[in-house]
Amino acid sequence: MSTPKKKLEWQFRPRDRKSFVLGILIFQAAVLVAAEFIVDAWLRHEFVLSPVSADRLFLFRMTIAFGVFMLTGLVLYLASRRYKDTLEQANEELSNEVGRQVRAGLAKRNALIFGLAKLADYRDTDTGAHLERIGLYARVLADAIGPHHEEINAKWIDRIVLASSLHDIGKVGIPDSILLKPGRLTPEEREIMEKHTLIGADTLLAIRSKIGADEFIDMGVEIALQHHEKWDGTGYPFGLTGGEISLAARIVALADFYDAVTSKRVYKEAMSHEQTSNLIQSLRGSHFDPEIADAFFANEREFNAIREHNQQDDVNTLKIMGLEEIARRFIDEQASVRYTQAA
Numbered sequence: 001m002s003t004p005k006k007k008l009e010w011q012f013r014p015r016d017r018k019s020f021v022l023g024i025l026i027f028q029a030a031v032l033v034a035a036e037f038i039v040d041a042w043l044r045h046e047f048v049l050s051p052v053s054a055d056r057l058f059l060f061r062m063t064i065a066f067g068v069f070m071l072t073g074l075v076l077y078l079a080s081r082r083y084k085d086t087l088e089q090a091n092e093e094l095s096n097e098v099g100r101q102v103r104a105g106l107a108k109r110n111a112l113i114f115g116l117a118k119l120a121d122y123r124d125t126d127t128g129a130h131l132e133r134i135g136l137y138a139r140v141l142a143d144a145i146g147p148h149h150e151e152i153n154a155k156w157i158d159r160i161v162l163a164s165s166l167h168d169i170g171k172v173g174i175p176d177s178i179l180l181k182p183g184r185l186t187p188e189e190r191e192i193m194e195k196h197t198l199i200g201a202d203t204l205l206a207i208r209s210k211i212g213a214d215e216f217i218d219m220g221v222e223i224a225l226q227h228h229e230k231w232d233g234t235g236y237p238f239g240l241t242g243g244e245i246s247l248a249a250r251i252v253a254l255a256d257f258y259d260a261v262t263s264k265r266v267y268k269e270a271m272s273h274e275q276t277s278n279l280i281q282s283l284r285g286s287h288f289d290p291e292i293a294d295a296f297f298a299n300e301r302e303f304n305a306i307r308e309h310n311q312q313d314d315v316n317t318l319k320i321m322g323l324e325e326i327a328r329r330f331i332d333e334q335a336s337v338r339y340t341q342a343a
Contacts, residue, residue, distance in 0.1 A: 110162055110216070113207075117165040120172040129310045130259060131165040136306045137255035138164045144295035149247065159216050164252045166220040167227045170200025182267040194236045200224030222246040227253045232286045242289075250289040254280070254296060257287070262307050273304045 114131075121131050138160050146152040171179055174196050178189045185193060201224045208217045226240065226249035233241035245253075261279065264270040271279070277300060284293040296303065 106216075113220075114162060114165050117169050120169045121165075130263065133259050133306055133310050134164050134167070134252065134255045135161040136310070137258060137303060138251050140299050140302045140306070141251045141255065141292060141295050144299055145251075145291060148291070151247070159219055160223075160248050160251065163216055163219040163223055163248065164255065166200065166204065167223045167252050167256060168196060168200065169203060169220075170196035170198065170224055173199040173203075194228070197225050197228055197237050219246075219248050223249050223252050225249070227256060229253070230287045231289050234286075245289075250292050254288050254292050258296070258303060259307075273300070273307060 117131060139157055142152055142157045142160055146157070174193060178185065178192055181189070201221050204217055204221045204224060208214060208221070211217070223246075225237070226245050229235035229238065229240045229245045229249065230253075231242060231245070231250075233239050258276055258280070261271045261276045262273060277297070280288065280293055280296060284290055
């Protein structure tokens with residue numbers, strides 16, 4: 001809820017500025033006229049007592065005129081300083097308010113999209129915090145390779161942490177008989193399952209068409225569409241190779257693989273971290289980008305720590321994803337709105 005803003009003094013509109021300039025000119029004319037009356041009165045007084053030379057009269061008139069213009073200049077200077085300070089204050093407050101509104105809107109958008117991704121994940125995953133772990137794994141990998149990629153900065157890393165949750169959002173369009181099948185899929189079922197990448201990308205593109213250009217949604221589209229592509233071109237849906245696969249999708253591909261292999265499912269036991277590391281080593285350069293795989297090997301301790309500490313179903317999703325404070329502010333804001341409406 002927006003807080004009432006105190007009214008700033010001297011907030012000039014174009015019409016106000018014209019009135020101000022006109023007022024200054026009138027003030028200057030009034031002072032000059034008054035000064036002329038004073039000069040005339042002084043001259044009458046002086047001529048009665050003693051003669052006044054032309055030079056002295058000219059000097060006196062110039063002194064009066066100079067004083068008037070100096071006074072006018074001082075008034076203009078003080079007014080312009082006041083106007084400048086007020087304008088800067090107004091601009092700063094407006095900028096802060098716009099920034100707050102943008103951040104609040106993005107926070108609500110991100111929380112909503114993550115919630116939808118979480119709902120889709122519940123259909124397929126019987127382990128807690130699957131999306132949260134992938135986000136944390138993606139952060140570790142992005143941090144590790146960041147110095148070698150110009151596009152990776154703090155905002156990019158925050159974006160992939162959240163956008164990684166959208167990787168399997170397309171599974172909401174896959175029939176339960178295939179999605180939840182405990183055994184091996186038939187070739188026909190596998191073909192249907194692989195369409196979740198296209199469904200996910202299409203869903204996010206539909207959102208993008210409504211809200212316009214959005215870097216977060218664009219990254220989500222890349223991840224949803226390409227996270228099953230493989231470095232050697234044997235992945236799906238398009239068989240992309242190497243750098244044709246987006247960097248974000250290459251990161252999420254390894255993060256998703258690690259989490260899937262180290263998580264227990266009804267149809268399989270979880271692999272140990274050591275077994276999974278050996279498997280990733282064997283797939284380096286075929287399934288996975290060698291650079292991403294090497295970043296994993298350099299940060300195995302962090303991966304194992306994330307795996308061990310984020311397995312419970314009651315894990316604090318918002319805290320892990322960095323949305324806890326955002327959610328709290330959103331809840332407080334909505335409560336304030338309801339209170340105001342009730343009053």
